[in-house]
Amino acid sequence: MAKRGYELLKEKVPEFRSTWKSITIFIIWFLLFLLCISFFRLFDSLVWYASLISQLVIAAVCTVISYLHMKNAKRYREKYGERAYRYFFFHFIIPIFATWYALLVHPLLVKGPTLLPFWASLVLGVFFLLFRPLTAIHINRSGFDNIGHGFGIYTVYPEEGPPVFSEIYFHIRHPMYLGSFCAAVGFAFLRNNVMALLTALIFLIPILIEVRFEDSEIIERVGEEHKEYIKNTGALFPHKNVGTFLKLLFFSKR
Numbered sequence: 001m002a003k004r005g006y007e008l009l010k011e012k013v014p015e016f017r018s019t020w021k022s023i024t025i026f027i028i029w030f031l032l033f034l035l036c037i038s039f040f041r042l043f044d045s046l047v048w049y050a051s052l053i054s055q056l057v058i059a060a061v062c063t064v065i066s067y068l069h070m071k072n073a074k075r076y077r078e079k080y081g082e083r084a085y086r087y088f089f090f091h092f093i094i095p096i097f098a099t100w101y102a103l104l105v106h107p108l109l110v111k112g113p114t115l116l117p118f119w120a121s122l123v124l125g126v127f128f129l130l131f132r133p134l135t136a137i138h139i140n141r142s143g144f145d146n147i148g149h150g151f152g153i154y155t156v157y158p159e160e161g162p163p164v165f166s167e168i169y170f171h172i173r174h175p176m177y178l179g180s181f182c183a184a185v186g187f188a189f190l191r192n193n194v195m196a197l198l199t200a201l202i203f204l205i206p207i208l209i210e211v212r213f214e215d216s217e218i219i220e221r222v223g224e225e226h227k228e229y230i231k232n233t234g235a236l237f238p239h240k241n242v243g244t245f246l247k248l249l250f251f252s253k254r
Helices: 005-012 019-044 050-109 118-141 175-191 194-202 204-222 224-232 242-251
Strands: none
Touching (some): 005 050, 019 050, 050 175, 050 204, 118 242, 175 204, 204 224
8 A cells, every 4th residue: 555644754854754853854944933023023123014025925935936836846756766755855845835925924924003893803813713723624535645645756757646626626626725815814813904914915826836837737747637627726725516515514514
């Protein structure tokens, strides 16, 4: 039986077989994440609109790394063979995730005049934040391997991970990105100001570009089947049957 999840990651990146090396990897990721957060904190204090510029800067960095990681997957495999993903992980996946999560939480740091009554911002913030765990639950139920797909292992070794079209993927193609975007919007509502909301909206830029990268890669892998899937299924939001999608998401019913 093919390995999945953390067992697959340990196979591809031997450092994860050691507890201390795993902790070291997390520390490296966290330091890169903190570097991005520090940039936000310093830059955002310059002028009232600085948070939009700083979000655009890190979004651009994240997008460039994402492009390079898609562009180099085949080359890494040809060059390194069985060790390809190990190098791929340290060169691309760690910085992608550091910048990605910095973009996600940045709206929570943005200051500005109060937009809504406290109760309204709290309700909306919690509502949007709920999308993150709910999409994660349904992604797991669909058979999607969060580590194999989400960490780019199947980008390097596409034959090991077939595309997933069932459950939540029947309604939208990229629920993981929907969950991330909704979490950013949720943080913006909790922060409760217009600049925080605009900062969250900028997070859509790397998301939509990454969606395009991934769809192109899957088309190359499986061909017409995915082209047809794109025609009939929204990337982040359902083309139709929105009520059915929300019922599935919140009540696990079609």
